[in-house]
Amino acid sequence: MxxxxxxxxxxxxxxxxxxxxxxxxxxxxxxxxxxxxxxxxxxxxxxxxxxxxxxxxxxxxxxxxxxxxxxxxxxxxxxxxxxxxxxxxxxxxxxxxxxxxxxxxxxxxxxxxxxxxxxxxxxxxxxxxxxxxxxxxxxxxxxxxxxxxxxxxxxxxxxxxxxxxxxxxxxxxxxxxxxxxxxxxRPLLVVAGGGHVSLPTSRIAAMVGFRVAVLDDRPEFANPERFPWAALARAVPMERCLDGLDIGPDASVAIVTRGHVHDALVLSLALRTSAGYVGMIGSRRKRDAVYDKLRKEGFTETDLARVRCPIGLDIGAQTPEEIAVSIVAELIQSRAVRQGLPL
Known part of the structure; x- marks a missing residue:
């Protein structure tokens, strides 16, 4: 509508x-x-x-x-x-x-x-x-x-x-x-990171009914000209990237930043919200390293169990566009579950 x-x-x-x-x-x-x-x-x-x-x-x-x-x-x-x-x-x-x-x-x-x-x-x-x-x-x-x-x-x-x-x-x-x-x-989707995976992910997500916010600490990577389909695209320090956003149970957070440090930072912020979906890009090795860091910060196994990592459905995706399809497919699936729709 x-x-x-x-x-x-x-x-x-x-x-x-x-x-x-x-x-x-x-x-x-x-x-x-x-x-x-x-x-x-x-x-x-x-x-x-x-x-x-x-x-x-x-x-x-x-x-x-x-x-x-x-x-x-x-x-x-x-x-x-x-x-x-x-x-x-x-x-x-x-x-x-x-x-x-x-x-x-x-x-x-x-x-x-x-x-x-x-x-x-x-x-x-x-x-x-x-x-x-x-x-x-x-x-x-x-x-x-x-x-x-x-x-x-x-x-x-x-x-x-x-x-x-x-x-x-x-x-x-x-x-x-x-x-x-x-x-x-539309349910909010926060895409943390404005790089090569963020572009197709945010665009497809907007096409299937998400209200997309793209956040990065680099102005050249997060701006309305680069993401015209996004409701919000702004440059902000990553430690404050979720400030001012209403991230409730209907919201989703997809973490696709440019490195481990930023991923861990944004994930720690996302796990302090009630987001219905939290996903982080990366290999299992990277996931384990980030999780170990968060455990030392006091996050529990229950907290970490909320995270979808590696992010996206396992469809053998390789290119940024294929990875975007797998991420958005998982977002749609998670949204349907929250809405009580049959799968």
Whole structure:
């Protein structure tokens, strides 16, 4: 959704209204699940998908109506018979799609703020009245900015949104039915080291949904020009490289610095966080030397057992690009385990 959000704010900045289609619920076998989105402009340009086939064709027809009238719409699809065949489905299911129009100007400012909050690692809730009206944006953790909603309504929305992972329809205390959409920031990946392995690792990781921060003590190796896909790329003394970063259980740390001394230093910092994944590049001989140093600093075997070293899945990788694939594959695997997904 992060990429689609960038597309949406970009289109709105060009002064064009945008129709946004969101799958609200799905049951049975459907081509896409709740939360999938499609964007459509008046000139026919589109981005994203709600599954293709006849469902998407009908959604696009409805999007044209929404762009013209401004009226929001809920569409129900029973994917049997002709619709199932058009969606290339073996068995049928049901889905509901919410269509709305977003205009440039004040409405666009809300989505700009949403994008900025997500880029900063803040989880948000977007509440959109189904029958028209002003959207509200709530931050879910940390400092809470005013939403413009009555306190009892806002509290009710926060309680309804607790632990939801996909959109839901909720009727609040004021009697208004709203689409509640949780926007969870990409999990943070800290890449310590800006060298030849860091380049492809950070790039592939960004492609598969990580919010990447690249850190090195050499400005020529850690800067936005070298890592344009990174949310953060900065030069900082390695003993302070994790300062100011919110490294919690959903975060990952990949240590690919240029030498044993830096690796040991960053690993000692990473093991003081609650990062869900900590990996360090290097041979087993190097690992043993670093571990011995950390044991003398007071780290336990339980601490060291958290570390994936040698980093990455064992796929026989040799080149920096192949090593990057193995690292990111392990990052994806670790992320899936933390999210409780079947492997």
């Amino acid at each position: 992060t990429d689609l959000l960038k597309t949406l704010t970009g289109w709105l900045s060009q002064g064009m209204p945008v129709a946004v289609a969101t799958i609200v619920t799905n049951e049975g076998s459907t081509p896409r699940t709740a939360g999938a989105k499609l964007l459509a402009r008046p000139d026919g340009t589109m981005a994203g998908t709600v599954g293709g086939g006849l469902v998407e064709a009908q959604v696009l027809q409805a999007a044209a109506r929404t762009l013209e009238s401004g009226a929001s719409e809920l569409l129900d699809f029973n994917l049997t018979g002709e619709l199932a065949a058009g969606a290339d489905m073996i068995c049928g299911g049901r889905l509901r799609v919410f269509l709305e129009r977003v205009l440039p100007g004040p409405e666009a400012a809300l989505f700009d703020r949403l994008e900025a909050l997500l880029s900063g690692g803040r989880a948000c809730l977007l509440a959109t009245p189904l029958d028209g009206g002003r959207r509200a944006l709530l931050t879910l953790h940390g400092e809470q900015a005013p939403s413009g909603l009555p306190p009892d309504v806002e509290q009710g929305l926060r309680e309804a949104a607790r632990d939801i992972q996909a959109p839901m329809i909720h009727e609040a205390a004021d009697g208004v039915r709203r689409l509640l959409e949780p926007f969870i920031p």
